[in-house]
Amino acid sequence: MKTLKVGMLGAGVVGSQIARLLIANKSDLASRAGANLELVSIAVKDSKLKRDGIPAALLTNDAKSIVNDPQIDLVIEVIGGIDPAKELILTALKNGKSVVTANKALLAKHGAELYAAADKANVDLYYEAAVAGAIPILRPLRESLVGDHVIRVMGIVNGTTNYILTKMDENGAAFADALKEAQALGFAESDPSADIEGFDAAAKAAILAGLAFHSRVTDNDVYREGISKITAADVKVAKAMEMVIKLLAIAELTPEGAVSVRVHPALISRTHPLASVRDSFNAVFVEAESAGQMMFYGKGAGGAPTASAILGDLVAVARHKVNGGIGPKESDYADLKIAQIGQTKTRYLIRLNVADKPGVLESVAHVFASHQVSIQTVRQTGAGDKAELIVMTHSSNESSLSATVKDLKNLPVVTDVASVLRVEGVN
Template sequence: MMRTRPLKVALLGCGVVGSEVARIMTTHADDLAARIGAPVELAGVAVRRPSKVRAGIDPALITTDATALVKRGDIDVVVEVIGGIEPARTLITTAFEHGASVVSANKALLAEDGATLYEAAAKHGKDLYFEAAVAGAIPLIRPLRESLAGDTVNRVLGIVNGTTNFILDRMDSAGAGYSEALDEATALGYAEADPTADVEGFDAAAKAAILAGIAFHTRVRLDDVHREGITEVTSADLASAKGMGCTVKLLAICERAADGRSVTARVHPAMIPLSHPLASVRGAYNAVFVEAEAAGELMFYGPGAGGAPTASAVLGDLVAVCRNKLNEATGPGESAYTQLPVSPMGDVVTRYHISLDVADKPGVLAQVATVFAEHGVSIDTVRQKGKDGEASLVVVTHRAPDAALSGTVEALRKLDTVRGVASIMRVEGE
């Protein structure tokens, strides 16, 4: 039977995502009520600029006092879509203290200090749901937290930032340079006016921290994630990747060590074979590839950003939290029982593609090969092109620790015959 008293929702933030959440709550009110078992009512909307016209939202609901809103004793669920660390962290913990569960899309806060939020939710017996924090509308957090709860996840490999995927796709498919592709992404609304968080990998790193923590049942913070962006990726890198039957993607990679005693989390550009499912992810789309012991290989694909897709994930969480409220229950909380250490990037083992500018004379290849051998890095293939006393040397290695590669590169830079290290890129997904 339908409960007549509505569940009251406080909305923190009414930008692109928040306004879409409010719109869906209003236009699909009857459907949401039927799915939940009770009506849901928007009881207040906290904003910074109250004078701005917000279509479809009763002006009487607008407030600039977010703290007072979350302290109201009649609020059942707080939806936080303001982002950032503060005041979001304080508002969320205050909401728990005053009896509300929380739905959040705040990847930065969850990656930086998720432990505080989990602990506050558990202390007060409330829900913390955050499907929208990673990969927009793609159902990913809940499958990892619930559907795969009885399995062992060994690896999560994904494209979790649509802006960088669009840029790299345009560089690959249209031959555009980085700056040209970034300008196009900005014009289409895929990139912010300041694209730093996207192109330097900060956005993807926050998502990697969240995914690693859930997948491996251990606490992984943003500082634990090795991060590299795409600003140094060149058209030559894309061309070289094509020559190897690969393409270049910005990947978030979370792995459990083979002995199961540690984990790693990293974000960086990488060459992946065209045969890998992630290679076909085009434009601003996201996709995440999960490898589990019993389930095998799973792939989640779809739009990873935007008001409507992100709002879809928020509303899915809202329905789940409201159902829990009616049943006087809570959903899954933090699972960090393994307490596995996060290994440094130097311990990661993978293959590498290294492009060198060298002198075009006898003996150069032998010198370069000697440096690789001295650092324990085995060479798989070598390609050399020479003209007018200059040459380019492209070396692809077998699998080796990242620390060994770093030592190799530093030694190569000191050779008189090496005029520069043009690019270094990892090779993944084989």
Template sequence: MMRTRPLKVALLGCGVVGSEVARIMTTHADDLAQRIGAPVELTGVAVRRPSKVREGIDPALVTTDATALVKRGDIDVVVEVIGGIEPARSLITTAFEHGASVVSANKALLAQDGAALHAAAGEHGRDLYYEAAVAGAIPLIRPLRESLAGDKVNRVLGIVNGTTNFILDKMDSTGAGYQEALDEATALGYAEADPTADVEGFDAAAKAAILAGIAFHTRVRLDDVHREGMTEVTAADFRSAKGMGCTIKLLAICERARDGASVTARVHPAMIPLSHPLASVRGAYNAVFVESDAAGQLMFYGPGAGGSPTASAVLGDLVAVCRNKLNGTTGPGESAYAALPVSPMGDVVTRYHISLDVADKPGVLAQVATVFAEHGVSIDTVRQQGKDGEASLVVVTHRALDAALTGTVEALRKLDTVRGVASIMRVEGE
């Protein structure tokens, strides 16, 4: 039976995502009511610039006093899409205190303070949902914490930033350099005027922290995630990758150690074989590859950003939270019972692709090979090209501890015959 009294929703933020949330709530009102079992009513919209015209939104709902809005006491669900740490954190905790559950798309806040927010939600018997925080429209958080709740997830490997994937895909398909591809991404609206959060891996690192926490039932904070950006990736790196039958992606990688005693989370560019499913993810799309004991290998693919895709995930959470409200229940909260330690990057076992500029004379290769042997790193392949007293030496290693590989590179830099380390990149997905 349909309940006639509407569930009241407050919207914090009315930018690209917030305006789409409001639009869908209006245009799909009848369908949402049927799916929930009660109407939902947008009863307030907190913004910074109230004078801006917002099509389809009653100006009487608009306010600049977000705190007063979440303190009203009659709000059932607060949708937070303003981003950042403050005032979002304070507004969310205030919403819990005054009887509202929260749907958020705030990856940075959840990666930094997710445990505290979950604790506040639990203390007040409220829901905290955030499907939209990781991969836009792609259903990922709910499958990890519900559909795979009876399984053991061992690895989550994914492309979780559309801007960086667009840039790297453009470099791969056209031979463009990094700056040229970034300029095109900016012109098309895929990159912000300041793309630092994307291209330096901060956005992906926040998402990796959230995914690792859910997948491994362990608290993983942003500071636990090893992060490297992609600004140093060159057209020459792509040529080397193609020679190995690979391409290059900025990956978020969350892994359980083979002995199950610890986990790692990292973000960095990596070469992956063209045969790997993630290699075919083009443009601004996202994809996440999940490996578990019972289900095996699963892949989730779709648009990872943008107003409509992100709003789709927000509305999905809104429906779930509203259903819980009607049933007098709450959904899954934080699951951190495993409390596994998060190991540093040096403990990760991986492979390296190293490009060296060396002197073109006898004995150089032997010197380089000796450095690898001294650090316990086995060489898989070597390719050398020489011209006019200079040479390029490309070494691909077998799997080894990242700390050993890092030490190898540091030692190589000290060789008189090594003029420079042109490129260092990990090799994944094999």
């Protein structure tokens, strides 16, 4: 049986798990790939640090030696970030090595350049692990649904934020307390900003949108809001309306044929499949013209789940090395325009603290009407200084809804706009 030599960049939580599985499951992986997959070198920051289950002889401090070694056939990149990962991957591709990566930040920012390099060298670039960990979602979009027309992709793609929002919903926890719990359990970093402010989800949304709509989408094209402003009061209102708050990554076609890509917290009905996705799990809901509605669900992060996706890609590219040919190249033929957030159609749930006196509702309704935003329901709670209006709108352009909120803040009878949340997946 032919032997393919594998080099790896990085041996953190994910990389160490990949290395252990490559060594432990060598026989099974060989049978599936049609070739022996021999791990020959792992680039790390500290090659003297002992790593359980990984022979010290495999470790090196010289990452460039791996991507430039003519004996190495396949490269796995799990160091993350932009530099030096970008230059290392480009060098590996240039040198004729197929690359498997989990680097969503790099793909979302420089995916086109990486694809071009892989295309020029006639090698594979696979990255299933870059979005939603072990969940197979990129390959279905890239291959299984390539004969269909995707209309919308909507998903929970960040486990940290989903864990926090789950605890706020189920236990009534405040945001800060739920975040501390997530950090204590290892679901959130000491600096959680990439997760809670939506940067991680935005990178994944860009990748999903590019594959779904055959257009180049970068992280700069994604409208982004995080969950740090979500309060226990927001969650309580959502519960009363039989809804739940989730941080959603959404990519969809607009009526004008552009692509809208956004990440933000949103209310969804508790009957929606995504509402039942709890804790650190991820799920992606796909709507296609012929296939209809599908949901992909599972563990979205962690060493073992991510390693599973990496090894699945590694077997795929190894088969191509053995049998000839390569996998799908970049599909950007549609070249659709990216819609600005103001062009997107959505719905709002707006909580207003108002004066409890005659004419308040009329004044508020007038503001909505002036921007041609239709109100679906209005509910008042409290009285006196604690009177609150909860307004649910019908679908409208984001720009009209945003202008409505701006004018409501200046209305004399409105003491405060307590919160504004988008509503998704509700007819």
